[in-house]
Amino acid sequence: MTSTGEAVQFWVLAVIAVGGALGMVLCRKAVHSALCLAGTMIALAICYMAEGAVFLGIVQIVVYTGAIMMLFLFVVMLVGVSSADSVKEALKGQRVAAVLGGIGMGVLLCAGIANAHLRNFTGVGAANQASGGNVPGLARLIFTQYVWAFEVTGALLITAAVGAMVLTHREATEVRQSQRELAEQRVRLGTQVTPLPAPGVYARHNAVDAPGLLPDGTPAEISVNPTLRQRGQMRRLGSDVLRRMGELESGAAHWLGRKTPKPRTGGELAHVERTGEEQQREVESK
Amino acid sequence: MDNLIPVLVAVPLLGAALLLCGGRRLDRVGHWLGTLLAFASFGVGLALFFSMLGRSTADRPVHVTLYTWIPVNGFQADVGFQLDQLSMTFVLLITGVGSLIHLYSVGYMAHDQKRRRFFGYLNLFLAAMLLLVLADNYLLLYVGWEGVGLASYLLIGFWQHKPSAATAAKKAFLVNRVGDVGLSIAVMLMFTTFGTFAFTPVFAHASQATQATLTGIGLMLLLAACGKSAQVPLQSWLGDAMEGPTPVSALIHAATMVTAGVYLITRSSAIFNLAPTAQLATVVVGAVTLLFGAIVGCAKDDIKKALAGSTMSQIGYMVLAAGLGPIGYVFAIMHLVTHGFFKAGLFLGAGSVMHGMNDEVDMRKYGGLRKYMPLTFVTFGLGYLAIIGFPGLSGFFSKDKIIEAAFGHGGTEGWILGTCTLVGAAVTAFYMTRVMLMTFFGEKRWVPDADGHDPHPHESPAVMGAPMVILAFGSVFLGGLFSINSSFVHWLSPVTGYQEGHSPLSTTTVTVCTTVVLLLGVGVAWMMYGRRPVPAVPPLGSLLTRAARRDLLQDDFNHVVLVSGGSHLTRFLVYLEGKGLDGLVNGIAALIGGTSGRVRKVQNGYVRSYALSMFGGALVLAATTLLMRAV
Amino acid sequence: MNPVNYLYLAALLFTIGAVGVLVRRNAIVLFMCVELMLNACNLALVTFSRLHGNLDGQIIAFFTMVVAAAEVVVGLAIIVSVFRTRHSASVDDTNLMKL
């Protein structure tokens, strides 16, 4: 039986790992679940170290979490951080079956393990000592007993790399569209013909998440980067900002001797508020 | 001399083959060829008869075997002919009456363009009937039996363009076929019991068989006889058989074919004598048919159907006599021969009446024909006197003996049978007198036929008249000839055996009774049809007459039980086949199609549902491994 | 504390990963769940090496990691190419291969 320290450490890590796993499964956004998974992995790494597989724990953190998880994050970025799953299940009875299956599998596995009545764990200490530490021991094993498997996995990695390259690399078969063709296409499609307005035009905030203002004073969403917009991080134009802008304009008009313009009502503000949520909901339904 | 026997059958058979396959060339001469061949076979018959008379009674029967027909281990069927007194009598009757009717048909069918085929069929009938009476084993008899059925089918349905004739022919053949089933079962019973079905060995070993088998064979033979001789259970076809031309009715349905049943019973006398129950059944059938035919005969307005009813009742007499055992066989055959003559004469007379009256059959449209057709009137009259048993004529002798034998049966049965026969004699007198009065006496009730010109009855040509005269001559003197110091009894008793019946009434009392009964019948008929004019439209009449007009509802019974029952059964079976067996087969095909359609849907292309099925598989695997460990 | 608990933890993580694979529709998340299942296996392997007192379990864990890496590389390449044609990362959109 192990020391109580390990017991405490186990229960802490166990909770983190399970929480991370559940978080990964239940989060809407891919990025959140990626991070949860990373957490779980790190918790597991510590478990490995606790169980005497020190090298493996390090490798887990460095290689597995560090590299592979980052690859995931990279692809999530590439593919679409916004593509969150919708709640509605397309396949009939899939969710119910999955949950029932899961419970069944869990019960079965636990029953299997319980049935095994594992008592005495000899521990890895002696094995590490015999070969002068965990890493030399592993090295001896890899290069003596498992050298054939080692070579095969090497070949596997190479083919995987080549495979990935073959899959994603595409000859630019069609001619790159020149500027003229892009313009004609935009006119033909009738989308945004003129270049998009720049964000943050007014004096106080020229940050990239503040929308530029149209001549009639309403904020232009298209001036904000679509990714920020999709993530709902577009800055709201608060009423006090508008009020201060109103004072600036009336002060300038007074300086120039023109009549003072009428103050902005809150109407457009609501409009701005709404577009964010509406944007959000529209994505949900896709 | 005995190799002449096969010639008897071969001559008409050759005639039939020639006439049927001869084609157009024989049309002009066909009918004379047929008649000639009929007379030729009659000549051969006479020669054989005189040679047989020459021999002593012991070695009169002659036996000839031509060739082995069906040799299969124990089953030995040969084509062999046997000529003894019984078959000799039949041969003479068949060829004699047959040739006369051939002669008559030359005149009667003069204007029919298919005459050659008619004579072909008549010859075929003669051949088949001769084969029937000459066969030396039951299987060959069966061949003749069905051959005769076929000939009657062809001849009844000769005028095929008439749908009623075709239906009547089919009905006759089918009812006969039911009788034939009885005969084939009897032959099978014989084979399983005796190992053979030839007459001599079967009769020799009949006594060793069990009572049950003998009764079985007897009853089956009786069923066959009923089918062929139109006795009660299977009598519905005789009335409709009148659709055929009159010579056919005369030859087949009066003189020869219908008597085949009586021949079968008399021939199998050895079996019947050992099976009292079968004899009782025969007697009962005879008595019932006797009354049935008489009643039907009274109510029919169609002259031929009336005569058909009378034929049925006269054959009832013969079957009754045959059923009485040794005391009755001889008189049954005697009555058969005399009946053959006068009934054929009556039918030919009716034919010539119809010939003169533009084929009108309804007696209510006759009347007063005696002045216009004197010869037919005389010959028909003599036949009439013979059939009602007028003392001195042939009918009197043969029928009297049967009545005496019926009384002689002894015990209460004797009395019942005797009274039956007496009542039958009375009713026979009644309906025959009715026919005579309605046809030849009373005032003219002629009515123009379909296309307008009214009938002008004339005497039939000589070629039709001659046979009628000869038959009338026969029906007058034949009875007497047979009874002079009971020559006929001595002639037949060696074959069928003869026993003197000890009847409670003496012969004279029986004769007196029959004469009284006869006068009674004639008187009643004269009262009803002689004095009062015969109404053109048939009166409603009592319930019995109305039933009798419909042949005592025999056809309705057959229709309800057999025809409609059969068609329901067939329709149900057709439905069963369509829905049942075919349904089963198509059902399985549909089932397979359906399930494959559903299973296809499981593969819906979604990765996650495949993952789910994989997961389910893993689950099951884990469960089984655990189970294995736990067990 | 009996180290068997690690095995229970591994079983639990494995099951959560499996349910995740079946429930989630986003291809990438689905892949992550597969990774989680693989990690659960690694944990079990390490626990077994501890049980038996030799390092083979850990060696196998290494190999599992290698395989996981190869699998992720190829999987994500597929997702990218699917995204490029389907403009959606949902795994349900690739359902044309059916009868």
Place this chain on the structure above:
Amino acid sequence: MSFPILTVAAALPAVGAVLTAALPPATNTRSRDRNKVVPLLFSLGTLVLACVVAARFQPHGARYQMTEHHSWIPQFGISYSLGVDGLGVVLILLTGVLVPFVMLASWHDADPVVDDSGTFERNRRTQGFFALILAVEAMVVIAFEATDVFLFYVFFEAMLIPMYFLIGGFGDRTKGEDARQRSYAAVKFLLYNLLGGLVMLAAVIGLYTITHTFDLVSITTALQNGSLHFSSTAENALFLGFMFAFAVKAPLWPLHTWLPNAMGEATPGVAVLITAVVDKVGTFAMLRFCLQLFPQASKTFAPAILVLSVIGILYGALLAVGQKDIKRLVAYASISHFGFIILGIFALTSQGQSGAELYMVNHGVSTAAWLLVAGFLMSRRGSRLISDYGGVQKVAPVLAGTFLVGGLAILSLPGLGPFVSEFLVLVGTFERYPALGIVATAGIVLAALYVLVLYQRTMTGPVKPGNEGVGDLKARELVVVAPLIALLLVLGVYPKPVADIVNPSVNQTLSQMGQSDPAPHINAATTTTTGGGQ
């Protein structure tokens, strides 16, 4: 090694089939007639060979004569061994006689249809039709000769293919709905028989596992001298396997539904081929394989099969009465007749089996005569329904006459062939099972019913409108019908030669089965031959 007459007898039609198919397609009527005469000559050649085989066959000689034996697949003990016994000779003669008549009768049935646009439909069909008939004949003949179970099985299955094309490809002239009905009938025929064949294949393999050889003679001799013994369950199972396939081929009652469809849709010639020639392989195989290989099982299952066949007799006859289509009526009549044949076979008495074997010949000839004449009638009016005909007797007397004679043969009138065999079958059944014998005898009344009802509806009565144009039999048709009727008469009046060929093989089969006829109670037969059976 004497001249392999049997192989040549089977090979000749096969070569004929290939040659006819290879003939250049006909462009005009003259060349089309040439394409028909060549197959006809081949079939006549086969007839000649069949006669030679019959002539060289000594009834009281060895059980299988003119045997040939070449090993084919030694590993499985399969050999190409031929041999012909009494029944085989008779059935080969029947096939040899009937096929030329079928060809002559369906001379114009496969002519290309000149559709309204006047263009010929592809005329490869005419030779195809006759080539297929020759192919069927070849396979049937070799099936009758095979004394190797596997060889028999191969051709038992192979003959289905040409039959399928014959039924499906060459139905009546009407198109559209009828074509779909025809393909249904052809597919149903194929599937039914294939299913039977499948079950039989299992039984053949099962047999091999026990006997390790397929040669019939060696198996039967081994059974005789006790060196080979089947366990009762194995024997029953194998028997049922074989019997199922043969019961489908020779339609026994529950498995018969394919025959009315197949015969209803095929041309009259092909319908005759189906029921008169191909189906006989089924009953022949029952006699040769079921009885000889599995004697005990045959005895145990005999009562059940007898009941089925009696049901078949009555069921077929009753349904025939209710039919509206002439060819289906003949099909149901055939089902009733096959009931008689199987009744005779499994009554296990020498009269019954000789009767059954004679019945196969008589049924073949009588159905051919009756159906071919009906086919001529139908080819004149083009319609199959009975209601379209009426009063033909006045317009075509010779056709009506031959139709009547054919009908009388079908209802087994004494004096014609079928009566002899039917009576033998009934007597044979009566000896052992009196009750069944009586019920079967009642069947002959029903036979008379459907024949006479059909004759009355089509031939008698006033001439129904539309039937005036029905011409009488032409020369070609008379050449087909006259010999058949003559044969019927000969078989009816003097069947002794055929019976003498068949009896020895029947006695040998029964003695092999250890089955003797039940002796009559009183040995009254004082005639020359010994009383009762052995």
